[in-house]
Amino acid sequence: MTDEGRLDGLASRLLGLSARHAERVVGTELARVDAHRWHYAVLATLAERGPASQAALGVRTGIHTSDLVGLIGELVGRGEVTRGPDPADRRRNVVDLTAAGRERLHLLDAVLDDAQNELLAPLSPGRRAELVRLLRILVEHHGHPEPGEGSGVSGRRPRSG
DSSP, X not given: OOHHHHHHTOHHHHHHHHHHXXXXXXHXXXXXXXXXXXXXXXXXXXXXXXXEEHHHHHHHHTOOHHHHHHHHHHHHHTTSEEEEEETTEEEEEEEEEOHHHHHHHHHHHHHHHXXXXXXXXXXXXXXXXXXXXXXXXXXXXTTOOOXXXXXXXXXXXXXXX
């Protein structure tokens, strides 16, 4: 077997290459509308799960709390979320989605649909569904949140982004 054949047969390598390409495609498309994946993660999580404390939102999205504070400030400034004291415990803040945030989320959903279509262009609809099914099995097996938890986004937000 050639070195190239060895590399082409490594699932971990192929997953890594695919993941890097997916991040480029998604990142480029979201940047066109002045957004990034963490904006989407917060908005989608709030839409799916309702208002949350900053700490709960960090757990749900996989965004580190110290990074989340600045991100929420950004979204508050855009009018997409509100942040205010929790009536049950005024020591913590609750974050909620606004009407503008819901509109923005609809736009980002459309952008991500286009990015998914670009990324998965060589696959038939059946193969796309099978790929998603197999990836869910891997994610669930390795102890990551179920798909839908954190809107399919996990990991720490880069400080530069």
